Amino acid sequence: METILEILGVIFISIGAAFLLLGSIGILRMPDVYSRLQAGTKASTLGTLGMLLGIGFFEPAWFLKIFIIMIFVILSNPISSHSIARGSCRSGIKPKLKETVNAYRDAMESCEESIKKDDK
């Protein structure tokens, strides 16, 4: 039984470390801030979750606290990445590739138009 848990732990820790390394390579190689955000936060979230789960397999007595850490990582990391993307968009950073769809700007324009109608 313990060898099965250790084999599962080795597999999950290896997957987690590989995703952390791939996320950092993506941060270094991507062209502009939005794709860097995509590579950095999503891959590192998956890598951290895999690594925590693997160590939870190695030490089953720790599993409750590790589970709480996993819940906080799942909750807090998308909030910070969404906030960075919104701040970059509002401070006027353009994407480097050709822009086809900008749903945020369209939503803001329609919102401002509705505010002007209400004022009239």
Add this chain to the structure above:
Amino acid sequence: MELFFEIILGVVSLALILSFIRFIKGPTASDRVVALDTMSVTFISVLVLLGHMFNRFIYIDVSLVYAVLGFIGVLIIARYLEGGI
């Protein structure tokens, strides 16, 4: 099994180096905030790994505090870039 954890620690250290190079190079402030966020999430897994290698249960608490409070700094810098606070 000791050697496996040491090799994993080396791989994660390489990931930290690559994130730090982006912090040095990054042209705007948003790139540096992205690098800080990634380093902060990577350090959570480094702390849990070191707690397993030292074999102390109480060391997990530091990682828990990081997971709860670590994103507040990133959040407030992003609110400043947006123009609000």
Add this chain to the structure above:
Amino acid sequence: MNIFTVILVVIGAIFMIVAAIYAISRKDLLVATIATSIISLVLSVFFFILQAPDVALTEATIGVALTTIIFVVTIRNTKRHEEEEE
């Protein structure tokens, strides 16, 4: 203390020195605040390796959250870019 832990400590020391030089040489004060946050992040891991988890807990709370909030509020109330000296 084995070889990869030593490598992690050396990498952390290099991070702290480079980030400190970066923080005092930039004209953009927001970038200096981010560099200060990285310094306290690595310093907390150092306290952890030196078997002092309570100090690491305090350093993580104050250095990552509180100092960043106070500096950013100060930058908002004054100005972001430092002026060139004559």
